[in-house]
Amino acid sequence: MTQYSSASYPVMEHFYTIQGEGKYTGTSAYFIRLGGCDVGCVWCDVKESWDADIHPKMTVDELITVVAQYPGELVVITGGEPAMYDLSVLVDALHSIGKYVAIETSGTSPLVGAVDWYTFSPKKFKSPVDEAYNKASELKIVIFHQSDLKWAEEHSLKVNDACVLYLQPEWSKREQLLPTIIEYVKNHPKWKISLQTHKYLEIP
C-alpha cells in the first residue's frame, strides 16, 4: 500500500453521503468531520464536535485508505473548525488519489492547505481573518434572525467578485424565516437560497 503520511487529526466522524448545502448540493461526497472548535455558535448543529480531546486521532494514511474506496470525487473537510489545523498533508494526499477537496469553515483561522473549494460561513461569535474574504468560493450566511440579512450584506461587500452568495436558514427557525428569505432573494437576486437538504432527506 502507498504510504501517504502518519500526520494525524482528531476525527469526530467520517461518512459518505450527499452534500446537502451550497453550490455542490446534491453531489455525492465523502465527509471528514474534524473535532475542535472555539467559535461557540449558539445554534451550532454539531456541538459534540467542539472538544477536540474526545475525538480519536486518525492518520492521513487511514483516512485516505477509507476515502479511496468510494467513487465520488468530492471530499468535504468540515468540523468543528477544520482550519484550526494545518490541512496541507491531508489535502495533498486527497489530491493524489484524484479527489476534489472542499472545506467548510467559519474563516476564523488562516487556512493552510490547497483546497479546491472554500465555503466561508462567517459567524458573529468570532471574527473571520481577512484572507477568508479573498479565498471564499461561496459565502454562506446562516440566517437566525431577520436582522442577519443586513449583516449578510456587509459580508457580501467584502468577498471577491467570483464568490457565490448564499443565505441559509438556521434549521430550527426555518419555518418562520423562509418566507422572509424567499422574498429577500426575489428582491436581491445576487443572493441564492441554500437549504440543509440532507436534513429534509433524513441522511447524514
Ligand SMILES: C[S@@+](CC[C@H](N)C(=O)[O-])C[C@H]1O[C@@H](n2cnc3c(N)ncnc32)[C@H](O)[C@@H]1O
Ligand atoms: C457545523 S459547521 C462546521 C464548519 C465550520 N465550523 C463552519 O461553521 O463553517 C458546517 C456548516 O453548517 C452550518 N450550520 C451550523 N449549524 C447550523 C444550523 N443550526 N442551521 C443551519 N446551518 C448551520 C454552518 O454555518 C456551516 O456552514
Ligand SMILES: Nc1nc2[nH]cc(C(=O)O)c2c(=O)[nH]1
Ligand atoms: N449531507 C451533509 N451536507 C453537509 N454540508 C455541510 C455539512 C457540514 O456539517 O459541514 C453537511 C453535513 O453534515 N451533511
Ligand code: SF4
Ligand atoms: S463555527 Fe461551525 S462548528 Fe464551530 S460552533 Fe459555529 S457552526 Fe459550530
Ligand SMILES: [Mg+2]
Ligand atoms: Mg452539518
